[in-house]
Amino acid sequence: xxxxxxxxxxxxxxxxxxxxxxxxxxxxxxxxxxxxxxxxxxxxxxxxxxxxxxxxxxxxxxxxxxxxxxxxxxxxxxxxxxxxxxxxxxxxxxxxx
Numbered sequence: 001x002x003x004x005x006x007x008x009x010x011x012x013x014x015x016x017x018x019x020x021x022x023x024x025x026x027x028x029x030x031x032x033x034x035x036x037x038x039x040x041x042x043x044x045x046x047x048x049x050x051x052x053x054x055x056x057x058x059x060x061x062x063x064x065x066x067x068x069x070x071x072x073x074x075x076x077x078x079x080x081x082x083x084x085x086x087x088x089x090x091x092x093x094x095x096x097x
Contacts, residue, residue, distance in 0.1 A: 007061045014054045021047050 025040055025047075072079045 007057065011054055011057055011061070014050055014057075018047055018050055018054070 021043055025043060028036055028040060
């Protein structure tokens with residue numbers, strides 16, 4: 001679950017960054033300098049690459065969640081046993097001095 005939450009936060013952060021970059025591109029659209037034009041082109045390319053990466057990451061997160069759900073549904077008692085064992089192990093490690 002922790003990795004899934006991190007993935008979701010990363011996706012959210014990427015989307016925020018992409019939105020901010022798009023706003024920056026729109027705000028500087030009137031700047032006709034060669035350097036500004038080149039920078040906008042690079043930023044647009046980086047945005048497209050980031051969007052592709054976000055889509056791939058979202059697909060992987062969704063696929064992982066579906067696999068985990070399917071496994072838990074097919075093996076509910078084994079899943080509970082593993083969760084219990086991991087919880088017990090964490091509890092022992094936390095209470096050690």
